[in-house]
């Protein structure tokens with residue numbers, strides 16, 4: 001059995017939902033994971049922010065506007081009178097809950113309940129739509145089986161056991177629909193798998209029952225060799241290994257949640273990226289197979305902070321790096337890139353929520369320099385560090401100011417740290433010279 005996940009755009013209009021229906025309605029039993037309709041989660045986040053800022057009137061206004069758009073969508077989607085009425089009642093219930101949130105005291109728990117409504121709405125509506133169209137489908141509530149542990153990692157044993165229970169309760173259905181993104185935490189409170197987490201839901205479910213394949217359906221024809229939002233002439237990559245895909249997703253390829261391949265790689269479950277608007281396009285197949293050597297794709301991750309830690313105490317001394325790492329460990333902040341010299345170590349973090357206390361601690365043992373607004377540009381490909389063409393990289397970048405470089409940390413990745421203002425130019429240059437093979 002396969003797991004198919006459809007993103008926000010795929011469920012963002014009646015036309016696209018009809019495309020989804022046509023894709024999934026092929027007589028095969030399957031699990032369908034849905035995101036919220038496009039734009040909804042952003043709106044829900046904004047409503048939470050208004051409440052946090054004490055601006056409940058602005059929150060109520062956003063709730064009302066969003067409710068109106070949902071009423072129109074339901075009318076366009078459901079001509080069947082009974083289904084239309086029951087879905088409208090469900091939707092009205094969700095929005096009166098959201099309205100009631102506007103006068104509550106803000107806390108993480110409230111925010112999590114608010115952002116969860118997007119997936120609850122989309123799945124409810126889509127399930128009713130399938131019923132109207134005569135497709136046999138069942139809604140499996142994700143909150144009945146999806147849970148994270150104290151480290152915010154999926155609790156796979158719990159998910160396996162509980163998914164099996166809910167799934168086996170309705171054995172005759174053809175299509176099982178569930179919410180992406182949302183889950184419970186260890187205290188049984190509503191939580192989520194972070195923005196873009198529906199991809200992760202799909203592979204977690206895929207791993208929980210050893211699916212034949214996981215498909216991630218979006219509005220683009222697979223993972224591209226460079227960021228198509230910033231760079232011209234990019235093209236989809238037809239095959240990626242799990243390692244390559246994991247590096248790309250982590251280092252900024254927005255098409256996938258960073259953890260997407262983690263649950264499935266050990267069991268070798270392939271992940272196929274497909275385009276809902278163009279179902280016949282090949283897309284990208286992520287599997288254990290490695291196709292070709294050399295630089296295959298480039299991705300960039302913004303919002304990086306670089307910290308240079310300089311100390312004469314580092315010279316021929318041991319234990320200095322341990323002290324540095326312990327400070328980051330204390331504040332549960334993970335380090336992405338690192339380079340060292342005799343008397344200095346430079347490293348990068350993307351989560352700067354504890355930057356102040358980290359710097360205060362580092363300041364006790366070294367001289368610190370901080371650069372914000374940096375971007376990691378990551379070049380990915382099997383054995384990229386050993387490939388003949390890789391030397392071109394340095395020629396191409398002779399006029400880009402590189403703050404740090406990481407070469408050989410893995411065979412499949414070369415990372416450069418640059419100022420974010422140089423990002424688009426760097427990506428475009430790399431694209432032109434590396435992929436179009438124009439001599440610089």
Ligand code: ASP
Nearest residue numbers: 035041181195196197198
């Ligand atoms: N709806 C959530 C988001 O916008 C999860 C997802 O779409 O994957 O982040």
Ligand code: MG
Nearest residue numbers: 007196255257
């Ligand atoms: Mg996504």
